[in-house]
Amino acid sequence: MKEYKLVFTGTTGAGKTTAINAISEVPAVKTDVANTDSTLNKEFTTVGLDFGQINLANGDRVRLFGTPGQSRFDFMWKILTKDAFGLIILIDNSRPEPLADLAVYLEGFAQELRNTPCVIGVGRTEEHHTPSLDDFSTALESKGFTLPVIPVDVRLPKDVILLIELLMAQAEADMQEEFLSQ
Amino acid sequence: MNIDVGILANARNECRKLLTEQVGVLGVVISSVDGFDVASAVTRDLEPAKIAAMASSIAAIGIVVSQEASLGASKSITVNTEDGFVYITNIELAGQLCALNVIANSSAILAQIIYHSGEIKRRLEVS
Structure with missing residues (x-):
């Protein structure tokens, strides 16, 4: 059995905790606390990590980690992405500057x-x-990235699974590219 | 976080007293549960904002660990290091849950810091 580690990150309120809850096959671990930041319209916020787990049909296991969104917790970003197989960045398009938010996580x-x-x-x-979505792709290209960008409703398990499938497909493509370049 | 200015002044004063009166203490930070610096007194090498955020993550992870192990509510966390320790304990300021963080080098005595942290907690919670 193989174990994979996937990390969900992105803006506060984008739904990292919700995404993990939507698909986890074990009760998700949450470290949500009362939000005291009046600039954020939410009652609770993640300050440590979220954790969930899914099992694949072949018996492999995917461990799902969620980071806190705010950049003051960027030390947790580094800790949680160590040895990660993939990264899912969630952006909330209702926020004032979604492209600037994306830039924060790319950096x-x-x-x-x-x-x-x-x-x-x-x-x-x-x-x-x-x-x-084209604007997001253009912003990514301007920073030298070619990454899949899709609309998601993280409350829907099928949407979250689609993100993971895309990530797997991308990893496979990267491996093939690496193999061909050898 | 809306806390009365008088209570905040008391909190800053308590942080300053612990920093100056206890041997080996390098910083004292009171932080909100979501990682903001509420009151602090530190030596110049420490950044209260960063300590507040880290303490918030550590405390939150402590809470889920104690829940997972069915050990009741988490009261404090100690990070022992080669050259000192970090002691984090819950504290209430004006009815709002916060964390008191003490960073100390190896010349500080943990038991003494725990005792004084308890005293600060008692004084601030009644103020």
Whole structure:
């Protein structure tokens, strides 16, 4: 049996805890505490980590970790992404500057993104149409990244699974590319 | 976090007293549960904002560990290191749950810091 570690990160309120809860086959571990930041419209916020787990059909196990969103917790970003198989960045399109939010995580995980597959999931796109998914792709390209960007509703297990499948596909493509270049 | 200025002044004063009166203490930070620096007194090498965020993560992980092990509510966490220790304990300021963090080098005595932290807690919780 193989074990994989996937990390969900992204803006506060983008749904990292919700995504893990949506698919975890074990009761998810949460470290949510009362939010005292009046600039955030939420009652609780993650300050440590989220943890969940799913088992694949072949018996392999995927451990799911969620990071705190705020950059004051960036030390946890480093701890949690160590040896991660992949990274899922969730962006909340209802926030004032989603592209600037994306830039924060691209910078915060710059080192990991050099060799870790990554997928971007954008939430609340139905009510908030801009920036478009193309705008996200353009922003990624301008920073030298070519990463999948898809709309997601992290409350829906199928959407979260789709993110993970994309990540797996990307990892496979990276491995093939590496093999061919040898 | 809305806390009365008088209570905050008392909290800062308590942090300063512990820093200056106890041998080996390098920093004292009172932080909100979600990782903001509420009151602090530190030597110049320490950043209260960073300590507050880290303490919040450590405390939250302590809570889930104690829940998982069915050991009741988490009261304090001690990180023992080669050159000192970090002691984190719950404290209430104006009815709001916070954490008192004490960072000390090896010349400090843990039992003494635990005792004084308890005294600070008692004084601030009644103020």
